[in-house]
Amino acid sequence: MDAILVADFIIKIQFRIRDICKELILTDDQLRMVMQKLDDEMNKGLSKATHDDAVVKCFPTYVQDLPDGSEKGNFLALDLGGTNFRVLLITLEGQSFDMKSKIYAIPQSLMLGTGTQLFDHIAQCLALFVKDLNLQDKVLPLGFTFSFPLDQQGLTRGYLVRWTKGFNCSGVIDEDVVALLEQAIERRSDVKIEVCAILNDTTGTLMSCAWKNRNCRIGLIVGTGTNACYVEKTKNVECAIPGNFAPHKSHMLINIEWGAFGERGVLDFILTEFDRAIDENSINPSKQLFEKMISGMYMGELTRLVLEKVVNAGLLFGGKCPSDLKKRGKFFTKYVSEIENDAKGKYTNCREVLAELGLRNVSDQDCENVRYVCSVVSRRAAHLASAGIATLLNKMGEDNVTVGIDGSVYRFHPYFHDLMTEKINQLQNHKFDLMLSEDGSGRGAALVAAVAAGHR
Template identity: 65%
Template structure:
């Protein structure tokens, strides 16, 4: 083996396309702010890209919620059923994860809801509540047009789902029908919400400053508390000064507003996804796409002869083979240590990688994940500046935020640079927002319907 050539400087130069300048970030913030206003406005909502749906959740938990509740969490490749017992300052929670086979993710809506209802019934048997009548909170983490607390129309499938006969329909009705077809269990669906809302609710139960919910996981989205006077689409009962808005910001950029910062790798990911042209910002941020962005860059640099001596492997050239968890693992290595990186590259059939290659791979991972963190930070800073409150806690959930070793720090640093003077914020990791949050929404909804203050 001859002298190893150090290609790192050239790799760094190639990775500059992932670097967002402060000027670009300010421009992104201004465009997002504009899109949020369009989503909230009556005349502009229909054509707006960032939908800003009203969630119809007007009361945050006050810690006095009591009772036994079911929660259902559907938002990715599997779903969870939970039973939650709320008592004085404590929380008993048992849950079970059920897989959604691929043929059901891409089959009919009826089959999807029948599968969910069957799992619900089995779960109730296992936990000896099969005979009881329970209230359920339903976390449904896909773009929903909410028409009320228990009515949500699916706008589009995302994240690999494509069940027929559900888009444009009320998903609560879909689930109710499936439960009725079985005829063996009694469940009252009290509320439908998405995971950002659940995250906000679950954090607000403990921290009353929590007014933003954020997901950085398989997908990316945020919700926040808005003044009712700014919500022109709201047609519910007046008297509430604040409303929870589900931004659906994953779609930001669907009309080209982010093209000025997108790379050839982003375009490749998008064209080869199940929903081309949709969820453009999400595809630059979330866990479903991050590993693939890294892989595409590694492939390009290998073909340029900058990595692995120009010799890739079958796996490296295979779509989806570079998992997002690899990014977190590689970046978890201490500086100068490449243990995890070596393991990942061996798994990919790249055991001929040199230390210089590993430094290059790590730099690619850092470039992609840092850009994701900065994009999310730009979004959160836009919301914080819009809300203009002195102190806000951001409740956050999702695998990328939870498991990536530097995501939290990158976000803290960046948001601090981008918020206006006098705005203070905290980032709080949600403990299971989609499950606990769904139960809390059901509990708050039940508290209202029973007239219990």
Template identity: 55%
Template sequence: MVDAEIRELMQSFVLSDYQVQELYKRFNDEISKGLNRTTNALANTKCFPTYVQDLPTGDEIGKYLALDLGGTNFRVLLVTLKGHHEDTVESQIYAVPKELMIGPGVDLFDHIAECLAKFVEKHDMGSAYLPLGFTFSFPCVQMGLKEAILARWTKGFKCPGVVQEDVGRLLREAIHRRGDVDIAVVAILNDTTGTLMSCAHRNPKCRIGVIVGTGCNACYVERVDRVDLLKPEFKRDKKHVLVNTEWGAFGESGQLEFVRTEYDREVDRTSLNVSSQLFEKMVSGMYLGPIVGLVLLRALENNVIFKRDSKRMEFAAALRANPNSFHTKYISEIESDLFPEFTITRGILQDLFGTEKASIEDCLKLKYICECVAQRAATLIGIGISVLLNRIEEKDTVVGIDGSVYRFHPKFDAYMRKTIDKLAKDKIYDIMLSEDGSGRGAALVAAVASKQK
């Protein structure tokens, strides 16, 4: 048990039933606004049609390339689809150096094209025609399956010359400049679309894809008559289309102010994209660690933790000097740690502050801080998933999820389900961890697109 002082410090992270219900209502209203052409400009959740209208059957056959860019690394994959819901995946991870994340866009795409060429050469596919699905995990307006206009950069990217440009064209031009590989960019998609497609390949009931990793987003299958932004010709022969909600931006019009804390505001204030992606900043891996770091700093300053440690203010000074030194992975590790040994927690505190042996009491307090921040994040994700589940007409739905926060946190799934069970009572649902979602899913979109041709 932790004492009243630490509970009081964390009270602003504990969402009441009223707050959960109100957030659900606001979230649902925002999705409706995003789907409507007349209100879309006012919506934070832009609900972009992806132009993906067919889910995989599991019978797809052939070799497809996939490119997955969504953070400080990107992956190139060769996916061999074998039918009968089977496939094999070979992949390589390449780094995106910091200077390329903020340098000219042409340099970034030239680097990607170079890595693609190396991958093709390594796998001895130089003479083959290679359809490629490009997972580009940033807010885009899809103009078609192969055309996506970047709305804005997120996740620390700031490359000039890319916003309001077609990223598919930029990649095709970079490949063409090299002239040494025959790669056809046949589809551009978001990582959530890839997650949904990857899970649907394994389980045909999948209708929602969610990412809770460095960033956070969701997509789902919506009826075409509800998607006002979809061009009329895409409504004639198909009943459904995948919608990329871009829900990370929820709250930019003030809808989250009644639950945001001073720590959320500080994290936002010091971010690269101030006042944007406010929902994402409460739930994703890029921000959860820094939030815990700020709470821990306040706890140290107010003599709530490490009370009997003479170096308490030195610890506070170290955190103040480097507020991002508390990494998000620590939250998962601390919540996985065993009482009363707290071997992992003590190791983290030694790395952070050089403290030799933190007390059980201090380890419990830190664990409670992590628990409150993670549980709030999972509750918020659960609210969003509940909104999408209730919008889908199927009674029995699978939700495909990927991302480091969901994948590695020991209780995130349970925290989420607790919220979904309250808000989507009439639905039968299951949550499926995506295997290589944003990569394999890109290849599957490329396969489905090639099959249509």
């Protein structure tokens, strides 16, 4: 009898946890509504008449050629998109390439300082890198991956729309970041670097995958942030600036900036109390709402908020909430991947994570319930990203499109790839393939520089 009562009690608790989580579980009808709204928002971004007021900007990248494998030479790539940046030297020769790279930190003070300080720091690191390789006397073409929303007005002109990912440097918004980098390099006058192209990490991902796989037509990032780009027919890119691209070329890459999707209430029908809490406590309230539901910068915190509610309802850890679980940012996104990586019925990683949060001697049932909450949050992220990709596949109307994907969430979460493959298939009918990108923001930047510099 006791065993039956215990089992009944466990089922009731699970049922109540599922009730708390139910708004995070999206139906296919809801996802199709997301797709319809994303398509509408993208059309506003592409149209000349509505581009300026559009939320989903669909910026032209002015990249109109994909690599064909014949690129050769030495190219620098600068990859700025988070708390670190990388400098790379990439040597291309047919289908072989050699890469040397170094990672440099950006201190918090520089992330929140002036733009001049930031770009002087980047130029200093570039110069050190080039001198270490004894290439300071060579003119080196550089591809600049700048993974923040950019209003691109040419291959080497990009104006920062807004900072994301914890950056807030003064004097950069509405400025041409290529010019800011060039001025910082000129102030030093000790290296010869020619900025050939500025691009987003999604563009780099697409280019890097296209170098290996000619079918790659979409680039996706699911990491600290999320964004996508795709190959659009040039005639549909009404917002591109005449004279800055070749109208006779049939296609152009579009940087969607889909992280902004959901502003102005468009996604209110799927926002939960947890999403609203994330948004209100972020440095950019009411902005980047799609990103806040998907990306690694927020996934751990979303999970923490759900867990905190479950504990406070008396359904987890005997209703006792450890102090670390009450603190914003203390439940890291990597914990979600680690907990879901446990084999079924085993809770080794989960117990390690909970120990880090000050919880020891937790029951298997508590671990199972923590894993369920993690899975609900990560599955919703995968399904929303899938709705985005399904929208693009429908828009392009082609079969056998390869989607190049990069980012820590996609790379390290144990089920993200499978969840996306399954859901994209359910949401649209075109054949497609998901391909893990190898260093899109590095190699891809060099490839854009190579194609732009005409080194074939």
